[in-house]
Amino acid sequence: MRWLAYGVALLAGLALAGAPAPDPRVAVDRAEAKPGEQVLVRLTGWPTGTVVIELCDAGTPPRCAVDTSAQIHLPATGTGGAPLTVAAPPGGCPCQVRVRTLDGRLSATTPLGVTGAIRRSGGTVRQTGTRPPVVVGAQVERDGGWPALFGASVQRTVVLRLRNDEPVPVAVALSFTVGRGPEPTGFVASPDTPDLAAGEERLVRIPMTLPAPAVGDYRIHGEVVTSGAARRVEATTDHQPWGLAGLFGFALLVPVAAELRRRRSSGR
Numbered sequence: 001m002r003w004l005a006y007g008v009a010l011l012a013g014l015a016l017a018g019a020p021a022p023d024p025r026v027a028v029d030r031a032e033a034k035p036g037e038q039v040l041v042r043l044t045g046w047p048t049g050t051v052v053i054e055l056c057d058a059g060t061p062p063r064c065a066v067d068t069s070a071q072i073h074l075p076a077t078g079t080g081g082a083p084l085t086v087a088a089p090p091g092g093c094p095c096q097v098r099v100r101t102l103d104g105r106l107s108a109t110t111p112l113g114v115t116g117a118i119r120r121s122g123g124t125v126r127q128t129g130t131r132p133p134v135v136v137g138a139q140v141e142r143d144g145g146w147p148a149l150f151g152a153s154v155q156r157t158v159v160l161r162l163r164n165d166e167p168v169p170v171a172v173a174l175s176f177t178v179g180r181g182p183e184p185t186g187f188v189a190s191p192d193t194p195d196l197a198a199g200e201e202r203l204v205r206i207p208m209t210l211p212a213p214a215v216g217d218y219r220i221h222g223e224v225v226t227s228g229a230a231r232r233v234e235a236t237t238d239h240q241p242w243g244l245a246g247l248f249g250f251a252l253l254v255p256v257a258a259e260l261r262r263r264r265s266s267g268r
Contacts, residue, residue, distance in 0.1 A: 022047045022078070024108040026099045032113035038083040039112065041070075041097055046078040049101060050175050050187075053084050055112065056098045057091030064098065065089045066171065066194050073187045088117040102175050104228035129166035132226035133196050136161040140220065140237045151213040151241040158206040158220060158235060164196035171195050176222035176233075178208050184219045186211070214239045 023045040033039050041053050054069040056062035065087040074080045089095060095114050100107035143155040156178075164170050174190035188208045196202060210218055222233040 022106060024099070024106050026097060026108045026110045028084075028097055028110055028112055031111075032115060033086045034115040035086050035088055035117070037086050039086060039097070040081060041084050041099070042079075042081045043074065043099060044079050046074050046080075046099075047101070047106070048074055048076045048078065050074075051099050051101055052173055053082060054098050054100075055084065055086060055089055055114075056096055056109075057089045058094045058096060059091050062096075062098060063089050063091035064171075066192060069192050071173070071190060071192070073189075086112075086114060088114050093117040102173050102223070102225045103230070104225075129164065129168045129170035130227040130229065131166055131170070132224045132229050132231045133162040133164045133170055133172060135224060135231050135233055136163050136201065138233050138235055140235050142237070148214065148239065149241055151215060153212045154210040154214040154239050156208050156210060156218075156220075156237050158208065158222070158233075160204045160206070160224070160233065161201065162196060162204055162224065163201040164198060167198050169195040169197050170226050173225045174204070174206060174222065175225065176206055176208065176220065178210065178218060178220045180216060180218060182219065184221055188222075190222075210237075210239060213241075215241055 025044045027042045029040040029042070043051070050071055050073050052069060052071055054064040054066065056064035068085040068087040070082050070084055072080055072082045084097065093114050094111065095117065096109040096111050098107060098109045137160070139159050141157040141159055143157065145152075145155075148154045158176065162172070172193040172195070174193060176188035176190050177184045177186055178188055179186040186208075188206060190206055191204070193204055206222070208220070217236065217238045220233075220235040220237065223230040224233065
C-alpha cells in the first residue's frame with residue numbers, strides 16, 4: 001500500500017509539472033467592419049479571471065477606443081466570447097483587437113480592418129501614467145424596493161471617487177467581487193472607465209446585485225488597476241428582509257387568534 005501511495009503521489013506531481021502554460025489566443029468573426037457595427041470576439045487558452053477587450057491602434061504603447069471596450073470573466077476552461085462595438089481608436093489604423101488580463105501580464109491581438117478609418121503610419125505617441133488613481137472615497141448606495149423586503153435580490157451601487165495625481169492621463173480598469181465571507185467570489189460586471197486626465201477627480205459608479213435570498217452581511221472587494229499596478233477597495237453592506245419577519249410573526253398570530261376565538265365560543 002505504501003508503494004501504491006508513492007506511485008499516486010509521483011503521478012500527481014508529474015501531472016502538475018506537465019500542466020500547460022496559458023496560451024492566450026484571440027479571433028474575430030470577420031476581417032473588416034464599419035464603425036458602430038459589432039464583431040464577435042472569441043477567446044481560447046486564457047487563465048480564469050477577468051479580461052479587457054479593446055480595439056486599438058498598432059502603436060507602442062497602443063491607443064485604444066476605451067469608450068467601447070468590454071470586460072468579461074472567463075471560467076476555468078479559458079474559453080469565452082463577447083461582442084465588441086467597433087470604433088476607430090484615437091491613433092487611427094491599422095487596427096487590432098487587443099485582449100489583456102487586468103494585471104497586464106498576458107495579452108493577445110488580432111488585426112481588424114475598420115472601414116473609413118484614418119490610416120496613420122507614424123506620429124507622436126501619447127504618454128500615459130503607470131500608477132493607478134488615488135481612491136479618495138468609497139461608499140455603498142442602497143436601492144431596495146418592496147420585493148427586497150421579502151428576500152428578493154437587492155441592488156447596491158459602489159460609488160468611488162478617483163483622483164489622478166499623475167501629470168499625464170491614466171487608463172483605468174476595474175475588477176470587483178461581492179458575497180458573504182472574507183473572500184467574496186460573486187463576479188461584478190464593472191463599467192468601462194475612460195482615461196482620467198491629469199489632475200482629474202471623477203465619480204465612478206459600479207452597480208451590483210445581491211442575489212436572492214438576500215439576507216445578512218456582505219463584503220465587497222475591488223481593484224482599481226493601471227498598467228498592472230492596483231489599488232485595493234473594500235466595503236461592506238447588509239440587508240435584512242423585515243417583510244419576511246413580519247409574515248412569520250403574522251403566521252404565528254393567526255393560530256393564536258383562532259384558538260382565542262375557539263375558547264371564547266366554547267365558554268358561552
